[in-house]
Amino acid sequence: MPETVDPAAIVASLGGSEALARQAAMAFLQEAPRLLARIGQALAANDPGALAGAAHTLKSAVGNFPAPAAVEAAHRLEERGRRGDLLDAEADRAALERALVPLSAALATLARS
């Protein structure tokens, strides 16, 4: 079951600054699709190094918000890339995308506020 992400918790984690939360949300919403695309390309090209790099950066971006399930999903893909184990990695990618849905929704709310 996907985790719930509360926009107020994101603001609180950033020192209570709504302006900073909005800036961070906008940066994430711009960056995440690009990183997911890079993960997809790495899997299509069977390139574990590129997968580890893109997943690490996405993990780093997600790690700025209280969304441990999404961080963990990105971490699993990063580790797969490091091990060179791309068998069934597609399932982990799908899990990452699912884990990002509630975070992205919360961040979109903040970005609009």
Next chain:
Amino acid sequence: MRAPCRRSHRVRKTPYNDPIGMSPARAPRLRLTLLGGFEITSAKGGPLVLPTRKTHALIAYLALPAGRRHPRDELATLLWGGFDIDQARLNFRQCLFQIRKTLGRLADHVLARDGETVALNADAVDIDVARFERLVKEATPQALTRAAALYRGDLLSDLVGMEAAFEEWLRAERGRLREQALDAMTRLLAHQRQESDVEAAIQSAVALLTLDPLQEGIHRALMRLYAEQGRHATALKQYQLCVDVLARELRTEPEVETRQLYEALSQRRLSEGSAAAILVVEDESVTITVLEGLLRQADYDVTTARDGAEALRQLGLRRFDLIISDIAMPTLDGMRLLEIMNQRSIDTPIVFLTGLSGAEMEVQGLRLGAADYVRKPINREVLLARVKNVLGRVGRK
């Protein structure tokens, strides 16, 4: 004595090669803006929409200067030089028709036409370029202030991809007007500095750098002005902008005078106890945003670098009190950055950012001489406590 208006009415009846529109001051029917992009409005208010780029180009060419008669064939080849002359003439006629249609009843006041030539009636149109040039020539501080405000951007900055002959003319006109703007703003800045009008001088210097960011003398002037206002961090940031633009555009470093000014301002800032300078080294955009935001909230002077190589360049250019660096980065990672800093005897303390599997990295970093580490996700209180702690160890707050 005769009123001058009567003389001007006679001018209108002179042969074609005489200038058009030298009649006395009448209220203009149109306002034409060419600086910073094309815009035409009726004097009564509403904007007029001319449908094509060529109509904009033709009006602008006729407006610089207004009143000059141009042979139709000259205009046709200027704007449709790639076509044979018959097609160029046809296109020109259609273009002129589009303008007349848009202007409606104003067309006969604005355009002076005959079988051979076309001109724009100088009395009927208020042209920003003409006003700008008059004000620059007048050269009083008030006139220069108004001229600077009128120069909203380069001539027809929104017009691209035109015929070669028109582009050549446009390039020359843009350059000429830009030089006038630079000259006017430089004189205005000198006047404002003389009068100690610091706020206005800052605005002029910023406008000058928008026009030409490579003017190192203006960067220095701006640094001094910010420092006069007590805005030391902003003055030092201006130096950083100067460094960046010189590196990007000219692959060069600031002059000795600029660096000496920077050093002097840094020293003054230290002696006056202003905010500590922190270099954030991180390749991931969201973390940069968060770190920069949290540190600025706490009144630190923050500079960012995207990897270790850029961080080394920054460290060669100015002094920092603390570095906060990610470990895994492209080109040059955080560990290698610390190794090179050790080799070069750069003793700026460094705090590493570590992730989930960070324990091993934390130990390795501390062994190399890192002052501390902060785990992601970044907790604001932990970050600020550790930053304050490390800065305290080196005598900064």
